[in-house]
Amino acid sequence: MQRFMKILLAAALAAPLPAPPAFAHAFLDHAVPGVGTTVSGPVREIRISFTQGIVAAFSHIHVVSAAGAKIPVGKAATADPQTLVVRLGRALGPGSYSVTWQVVSVDTHTTQGTFTFTVS
Amino acid sequence: MSHKTSLACAGAFAAAATLAGISPAVCHTVVGNRVFPATLEIDDPGVNDELALPSFAYVANPDNSTQFDYRFEWQKTITADLSFFVGSALTHLVNAMKPDGTFGGVTGWQNVETQLKYVPYQNAEHEFIIAAALSAEWGHTGNASVGAEPFTALTAKGFVGKGFGDVEADWLKPIAVTGEVDYTWSTHPITVGFDPEEGITIDRSPTVLTYGATLQYSLLYMNSFVHEVPEFFRQLIPDIEIAVSTPVSNIGPSIPNMVPGTHETTGTWGPGLYYIGRLGPISFELGAVAAIPINHASGRHVGALAILDLFFDDMFPDSLGKPLFGPRQARGANVY
Numbered sequence: 001m002q003r004f005m006k007i008l009l010a011a012a013l014a015a016p017l018p019a020p021p022a023f024a025h026a027f028l029d030h031a032v033p034g035v036g037t038t039v040s041g042p043v044r045e046i047r048i049s050f051t052q053g054i055v056a057a058f059s060h061i062h063v064v065s066a067a068g069a070k071i072p073v074g075k076a077a078t079a080d081p082q083t084l085v086v087r088l089g090r091a092l093g094p095g096s097y098s099v100t101w102q103v104v105s106v107d108t109h110t111t112q113g114t115f116t117f118t119v120s
Numbered sequence: 121m122s123h124k125t126s127l128a129c130a131g132a133f134a135a136a137a138t139l140a141g142i143s144p145a146v147c148h149t150v151v152g153n154r155v156f157p158a159t160l161e162i163d164d165p166g167v168n169d170e171l172a173l174p175s176f177a178y179v180a181n182p183d184n185s186t187q188f189d190y191r192f193e194w195q196k197t198i199t200a201d202l203s204f205f206v207g208s209a210l211t212h213l214v215n216a217m218k219p220d221g222t223f224g225g226v227t228g229w230q231n232v233e234t235q236l237k238y239v240p241y242q243n244a245e246h247e248f249i250i251a252a253a254l255s256a257e258w259g260h261t262g263n264a265s266v267g268a269e270p271f272t273a274l275t276a277k278g279f280v281g282k283g284f285g286d287v288e289a290d291w292l293k294p295i296a297v298t299g300e301v302d303y304t305w306s307t308h309p310i311t312v313g314f315d316p317e318e319g320i321t322i323d324r325s326p327t328v329l330t331y332g333a334t335l336q337y338s339l340l341y342m343n344s345f346v347h348e349v350p351e352f353f354r355q356l357i358p359d360i361e362i363a364v365s366t367p368v369s370n371i372g373p374s375i376p377n378m379v380p381g382t383h384e385t386t387g388t389w390g391p392g393l394y395y396i397g398r399l400g401p402i403s404f405e406l407g408a409v410a411a412i413p414i415n416h417a418s419g420r421h422v423g424a425l426a427i428l429d430l431f432f433d434d435m436f437p438d439s440l441g442k443p444l445f446g447p448r449q450a451r452g453a454n455v456y
Contacts, residue, residue, distance in 0.1 A: 025150055028344040029354070036290070036347030085412075113153055113345050 007017035026050040026105035029082075033117040040120050046073070053081040058104035061086045061106055066096040081106075094119050143280060148396075148405060148431065152244030154283035154296060155340055157394040160409045160425040161361035162300040164247045165281035167203035168239050169432040169441045170195055174426070177209075180420040185216040189230075195237075197443040205235035205255070211266040225297070228263025237277075247283030247296070252276075259307070269310035271325065283338075285345060294342040295335070300363075302330040309370045324372040332387075335386070340396065355396050356426030361409055362389035386418040392425075403434035408449035 024102040032047040033039045046061050056078045064085075072089030079085045084103060097119070102112035149156040149166025156164045158172065177189040193207035211228040216226045235255035242249040255275045262268025283296040306325035313321045336359040343354035364387030371383055390410035397404060408426040413419035433441040433448075441450060 027153075027155075027340070027378070030343070030348060030351075035343065035345065060276040115345055 022115050025109045025111050026052040026054050026082075026103050027111060028101070028113060028115070031099070031115065031117075033119075034036065036117065037090065038118040038120050041118055042093065043097075043117075045085055045087050046099055047083060047085045048099075049083045050103060050105070051082070051118040053106040054078065054084055054103045055106060058085060058110075059084055060102055062100045063088065063092075064100070065096045066098075071097070092119050122137045128237075139302075141171045148429065149249065149281065151242050151249045151281065151283065152247045153245035153341065153345060154281075154286055155247075155338065155357075155396070156281050156296060156298060157218070157336070157357050157359075157396065157407065158363055158405055158429045159298065159334050159359065159394075160392060160407060160427055161363040161388065161390075162298065162409075163253075163277070163279065165239075165251045165298055165300075166242075167196060167197055167201065167239055168204075169197050169436075171430045172207075172427055172434060173430065175425070177364065177411075177423065178370060179423040181213075181421055182417055183217075186214040188212045188214075192442035196440075199443050200448055201239040203237045206232065208232045208262070213266055218268075227263045228266040229261075229268065230266065231257045231259060231268045231273075233257045233264035235277075238320060246286050247281075249279075249281045251279040253279070269304050269306070271303055271311075271326065273306050273325070274303050275304040283341070285341065290346050292419040293346050294338045296338060296341075297333065297335055299333045300331065302328075304330065305370075306326045317327065322372075324370050326356070326367035327366050328370040329368045330363065332361065332366040334359050334361045334392075357362050357394045357396070359392045359393050359394070360389070362414075363387055364414065377411075384415070384417045386417055387414045388412055388423065389414060390422070398434075401435060403431040405431070 027050065028035065029047070029049045031053050037113055046063060048061065051059070053068040058075050060076050061073060061075060062083060065071060071092065074089070076084050076086050084101070098099055098114060098116050100112070100114045103108065104110050130306055148158045148168060149164050151166065154165065158164055158170070158176065172191065172193040175191045175193065176192070177187070179187040181187055183273040189209045189211050191207060191209035193205065195203050195205045197203045211230055212230060213226040215223055217223055218226055218334050233255055235253050237253035239249060239251045255277065257269070257273045259269055259271040259303065264270065278301045279299070281296065284292045287293060305327040309325050309327070311323040313323065315321050336357055337355045339349050340355060340357055342347045364385060366385040367383060388411040390412045392407060392409035394405055394407035408424065408429055410425035411419070411425055414422070435441060
């Protein structure tokens with residue numbers, strides 16, 4: 001048992017800790033503003049990094065305030081092959097916002113999701 | 121081998137098999153925004169293209185032997201909802217009874233197992249999926265010295281999986297449950313033989329009902345849809361798993377002092393942890409589960425299961441990783 005635990009520990013330590021999750025689907029890896037977080041100061045863009053490369057032409061991000069008002073956004077663009085960015089039509093003031101994203105990964109799978117953040 | 125001895129061996133190996141999980145078949149499944157990892161005590165409820173090389177089991181058998189299994193499993197999608205599976209295991213027993221009646225180390229292959237698995241329904245929006253499978257463990261393809269049966273065993277399987285991403289409460293969204301029920305019967309349930317010392321012998325291969333479940337809390341899901349988590353933790357899925365086997369028919373008479381008893385339910389449960397990541401072009405899952413016996417008949421002390429699973433659908437999307445016929449399964453949830 002002790003030997004097995006040593007092997008398991010070695011395998012765990014050998015694992016690539018900072019590596020992204022591996023799927024044939026683009027899932028959200030991290031976002032700015034962060035998923036479920038509270039940020040201070042005005043927010044002027046939404047930046048979402050995914051676990052796979054994405055195609056900007058078939059991907060988009062929508063932002064809605066807590067009151068349901070749609071926030072105007074610019075055209076989605078890629079900051080790098082795995083990061084989608086949209087400029088907001090106006091800086092977001094204090095309040096809660098909902099971000100809905102839909103992306104097509106480079107292997108043609110479509111994924112989508114929603115998260116919220118708060119501007120203090 | 122006498123009736124009593126053969127039943128004792130069968131019971132010991134059945135207990136060992138239980139400790140190694142309901143089914144050796146493993147895969148990961150994506151339904152909408154939910155990723156069901158390839159769990160170890162039971163199989164997950166979907167089909168995919170992947171190779172488990174190896175999965176590992178360490179078991180303290182109730183007959184005082186210690187068992188190490190090194191298993192390989194390859195699953196290939198035929199269509200987006202239908203897969204074929206083949207697998208086997210190299211077993212090493214320590215302090216086991218050899219064919220000559222002495223005790224020592226024994227190494228050999230378990231029978232080859234094949235399986236057809238079908239997903240008749242899945243709902244991406246509600247992260248719900250059900251599946252059914254028919255598997256065969258082919259007799260005479262393994263080594264009897266490590267418990268491989270001379271007869272084929274067939275198993276009908278049912279699977280279900282549900283993610284709770286569609287509920288209102290944020291803290292519930294990362295939770296998912298999966299379940300599996302198996303019904304296993306032998307193609308030769310009763311074998312009559314002759315032993316020069318004991319005369320006519322009767323060997324029974326009981327029909328067994330096996331059932332299990334997992335309760336998962338996906339930090340992967342939490343990071344994407346609820347609240348961001350630190351980088352390393354966002355790739356983890358901790359869970360609790362259980363798998364239990366009960367002989368239901370063709371059991372034969374009870375034999376006093378036999379461990380495990382012929383009518384006894386055996387099983388294991390324990391916490392598990394799965395890490396999903398990528399190393400260059402290699403997409404993989406690394407997982408481990410503690411196997412805590414539910415009773416004395418299920419093992420002498422805590423065992424362990426572990427797996428390295430390679431995701432062919434991600435590594436070879438245009439060759440080995442896609443269905444032989446038709447398109448891939450469109451699993452994206454419609455959240456609009």
